[in-house]
Amino acid sequence: MYALWESTVVCEMKAVITVIFADPRIDCVIVDAVVAGLAENPAAPADVLLRRWPETAAYGLRRRETLPMAVQEAMAAHPLREVRSVLAHHRDVDPGIRARLLDDADWGIRHAALGRPGQRPLADPDRTRMMSELCEPPADDRRPTPEELFEDLAMADPENILFAARHPDHRVRRIAALRTWWRDEMRVLLTDPDPEVAAVAAESIAEHERIMRPADLPDQHCHAFWRTLHRPLSRELAEQVLTSGDREAILSMSRNPSLPPDLVNLLAGHTDPEIRVHAAYREGLTGSQIAQLVADAEAEVRAAIGAHAGLAAEHVARLAADPDDGVRAAVATHAHLNAAERAMLDGPITDVALAARSAHPVLRRRAAGRPDLPLDLVAALAHDPVDGVRLELARHHPHAPAELLLRCYLENPRQSDLPSRPGFPLTGLARFADHADPRIRRLVALDPQADPSVLIALTEDPDAGVRQTMARCPHLPADRIIALLNHPELARHAAANPAIDVVAVLAQLPPPEAPAP
Structure with a gap:
């Protein structure tokens, strides 16, 4: 009986699909959306999509959580760079295939194949070869310098730099030596057999420990600006920042351990209470600085200092009698800490x-x-x-x-x-169908027992996110899924629905237009 019902539903779905795609009003935008949605759908044959609509299919494939190896092989060998680029950037790309993309004729693909956060690392022989090749000078102005490429490697996976520090090629170790300050394991480069590598490593340590002066601070906020404020600071630079009125810069600098105590006094007495809160979280505060913060006019500052490991008994007693509930709660927890807990507040959980x-x-x-x-x-x-x-x-x-x-x-x-x-x-989430928050209404799509009429109604929800989530819901009635294939906004999401009849949809899609001569 179930088989007969299923066969009937499939036939009806195919009939509806035929009517929809025979409609002359359907334009290429909706067809593209359907193809992109099918490419997201793990049930769809990616090889067919790549053969007929490669660029649109690639757009959808990049949204898949995983890519089967056969799909990756087809993408790696595809003549369109857009397809290969999607593969190079994909989180699930196989390390062996990514290694092959490092030899791609297109430099942009090779650059992408260096790696992205979350991708699996290349095999050691592939990493060794790749790093040596990156040391070659750029063949044209479009290629980044070797130093910039190794910066990209570090962003993709910091362990790449530790690997580079042990590389047999001295050119690779020399670039890695620019980061000798980064971790203790990198200090092996200080005694590298290559004198140039050892010299760069020593310069790296010296530069990292160099005291930053006003001329070292960039004029505008940027990565270098924030990095400078976390380095050892000269008194001149610290005073310049403190008197600049640049609130973000002062907040960034407020935890810098190189600040002299009298400048910490300025943080503890600053007019901005958030800066005083940051001061309260500093380690190594003096007794007078703690006392000043304990007596602060703002409850949020007193609550922050109430968790400090250096509170004296009189400070605990004063804060325990504070009129603010949050302050009393903060110091109450602090007052009950033993020595082992106090040590873990500022260190690792042992x-x-x-x-x-x-x-x-x-x-x-x-x-x-x-x-x-x-x-x-x-x-x-x-x-x-x-x-x-x-x-x-x-x-x-x-x-x-x-x-x-x-x-x-x-x-x-x-x-x-x-x-x-x-x-x-998952069960019971349909009770949120009328919730005021659209983020919570989206939960209804997860409920396998949700009433179909509720799901259909939510495909017309005022919130776009709710509508799109419901179009992807596998419990949505089949005829509604198919109807949404002709919806300009929801076509892609309906095509990605795992409950859709992929074969029937593919059979009714019009052939792609031939490229212009």
């Missing part, structure tokens, strides 16, 4: 169980972020009174309770990835 049971929310939050947290402590922190602790647990622990995942999603608008976490509850 005892995860002690941190999870601590009265201090910072320690509990850091413990909640550990995926190896024991299950009994998971159960305890799932009901923590502090939202930040619960959220860390939901984001990082593989066994976070289902009700916690849902609660954290409802309470934290920016945590859009929580519904994809293992254990997120």
